[in-house]
Structure formats: structure tokens, C-alpha cells
Amino acid sequence: MRWRIDLRYDGTGFHGWARQDGLRTVQGDFESALRTVLRAEQAPTVTCAGRTDTGVHARGQVAHVDLDTTMTARELLRRLNGVLPQDVSVTAVAEAPDGFDARFSALFRRYVYRICDDPVGWDPLRRQEVLRVGRALDTDRMNAASQALLGEHDFAAFCRKREGASTVRALRDFSWVRVAPGRLEGTVIADAFCHSMVRALVGSIVPVGDGRREVDWPASVLTARVRDSAVAVLPAHGLTLEEVRYPADDQVAARAVETRQVRGEVHRRG
Known part of the structure; x- marks a missing residue:
């Protein structure tokens, strides 16, 4: 049976989501917890909606896993939270609808980057999820620059290129x-x-907000389609995956097929 599992985690102590030998990752800890709960010889493979980078947090991560178990969803949730470390928590477990794929069935992912630009507003208790900057930021300028990046584009200028992976994405909102x-x-x-895309996008907007760059600068970087060393990839701790949205249960299978086809076509176009 395929299960949908919703979870959240503090990314501070993790080297990202994806399993890596010798490093602590969310996937590694989660699969280890499943192995313990199921008393299995091998850990089942878990697929997530968004493979967060090192240090990035998640409040709305979604994953799926195929399990052969008689446990109920409620029992599985309780047992997982009983063995997971305190910086990871399962918030929901449910039988997945037919054809559900945590990655390919998703309609969109929503991230939020949090910044403090005034010492008076700095909360030391939130230092692991908020970036502190030294200059006041103008949100009107930042929104004007961000809006110019909306739509489907090749975001190669804001991504770490991976062999064989497309950098074409559809940016729906940046505000x-x-x-x-x-x-x-x-x-x-x-x-x-793409890998590091959100932090690079934000990194191009902050200098607009503090006046070091003109409003049209991020758009000119996008048009160039090559990494610009002037664009800072901001620290991971300010970024949180807040939500992954899916279509209705009877449409998740079709969405997964559509996404795979679109990604394939984009890849072939280069």
C-alpha cells in the first residue's frame, strides 16, 4: 500500500533531504525510523515532494512510501513520532489515492524566506529561521524586481546546473x-x-531592496541565462518549505503523468 506522509523538520542539523553516506539527512533519519517501526531488515525508500538543501527547513513537506504493513495510519504516525529525533515530526499519515506521487503529482511548492532588517525587530529565539541583514529594505522596490521574474523561464542564472537536468521552471508568485x-x-x-534556486532568487532581490542594485537588475541576470557571481546564494536557515499543493484525489495520477511528460519535453528542448 502507498502511504502519504506529511512532515516538518528543523533543517539546522541536516545535510539536506537526500540520503548521503556518512552524513545526517532527513531522508536517512526518516527511513531509519521506518525500518525500526516496521522491524524490517532493509529500510523502505521514501520519496519527497521537494528535496530541500542543507540547512533548509520544512513545515509542509510531503512524502510517499510503499509499505506492506497491517498498521493503521494513526498507529504508524504515533510509532514514527516515538522514534524520530526531536527535530523531525510527522503531522499526518494517510492511505494515498491511486496514482499518487509526492513529487510528480504536486501542482506547486511554496517557500517562504524570512529576513530581519532592523535590530529592534530581531528575535534571538528565531535566529535559526530568520536571516539578519544590516541594511533597511524597501519592499516596494523588491516587489517590482520580483514581479519581473514571473512566468516560465530558463532559470539557469539562479540554479546550480546538474548534468542532464533542465533549469526551465514556471515561477507563479514572488512577493x-x-x-x-x-x-x-x-x-x-x-x-x-532547481538546486539553490530560491536562495539565489532572493539573493538577487535583497540588494535591490537596500539600494545597491537597480530594480531591473534581477531581470537582466535572468535574461543572461548564466550564473552571475554577483548574485549571492543567501544562507539556508532563512528558508522554509511551507506547502506542497496537490489536485483532487481523482486527478493525482493524471497530474503525475502530465508532469513527467512536461519535464521530458523540457529536457529534450535543452
Whole structure:
């Protein structure tokens, strides 16, 4: 049976989601917990919606796993949380609808990057999830620059290129709001993201906000389609995967097929 598992984690102590030999990762810890709960000889493979980078947090991660077990969803959730470390928590377990794929059935992923730009607004208790910067930021300028990046583009200028992987993505939303004095949140929504893409996008907008760059600079970087050393990839701790959205249960299988086809076509186009 395929299960959908919703989870959250503090990424501070992890080298990202993906399993790596000799390094602590979310996937590694989670699969180890499943092995313990199931008393299995081998850990089952877990597939997630978004493979977060080293140090990135998640409040709305989604994964799927195929298990041969008589446990109920409630029992599986309780037992997993009983053995997982305190920086990982399962929030929901359910039997997945037919054809569900945590990665390919997703409609979009929503990330939020949190920044403090005023010492008065700095909360030391949130230092592991908020980036502190030394200059005041202008959200109007940041929003103007961000809006120019929306749509389907080749985001090679903001991605770490991987062999055989496309850098074409559809950016649906990129917007900034001041949530409290000295505190900003940047929301970034896309069908999917390349490695380090969100932190590079934000890294191109912050210098616009503090006046070091013109509003049209991020768009010019995008058009160049090559990595620009002037674009800083901001620290991971300010970034959180907040949500993964899926279609209705009777449409998840078709969505997974569609996504695989689109990704294949994009890859062939280069």
C-alpha cells in the first residue's frame, strides 16, 4: 500500500533531504525510523515532494512510501513520532489515492524566506529561521524586481546546473510583505525548483531592496541565462518549505503523468 506522509523538520542539523553516506539527512533519519517501526531488515525508500538543501527547513513537506504493513495510519504516525529525533515530526499519515506521487503529482511548492532588517525587530529565539541583514529594505522596490521574474523561464542564472537536468521552471508568485517592524517575508511559488534556486532568487532581490542594485537588475541576470557571481546564494536557515499543493484525489495520477511528460519535453528542448 502507498502511504502519504506529511512532515516538518528543523533543517539546522541536516545535510539536506537526500540520503548521503556518512552524513545526517532527513531522508536517512526518516527511513531509519521506518525500518525500526516496521522491524524490517532493509529500510523502505521514501520519496519527497521537494528535496530541500542543507540547512533548509520544512513545515509542509510531503512524502510517499510503499509499505506492506497491517498498521493503521494513526498507529504508524504515533510509532514514527516515538522514534524520530526531536527535530523531525510527522503531522499526518494517510492511505494515498491511486496514482499518487509526492513529487510528480504536486501542482506547486511554496517557500517562504524570512529576513530581519532592523535590530529592534530581531528575535534571538528565531535566529535559526530568520536571516539578519544590516541594511533597511524597501519592499516596494523588491516587489517590482520580483514581479519581473514571473512566468516560465530558463532559470539557469539562479540554479546550480546538474548534468542532464533542465533549469526551465514556471515561477507563479514572488512577493514580499512586511509582517512586523523589522521583519519581512518573501513568498516564492513555482511548479518546481532547481538546486539553490530560491536562495539565489532572493539573493538577487535583497540588494535591490537596500539600494545597491537597480530594480531591473534581477531581470537582466535572468535574461543572461548564466550564473552571475554577483548574485549571492543567501544562507539556508532563512528558508522554509511551507506547502506542497496537490489536485483532487481523482486527478493525482493524471497530474503525475502530465508532469513527467512536461519535464521530458523540457529536457529534450535543452
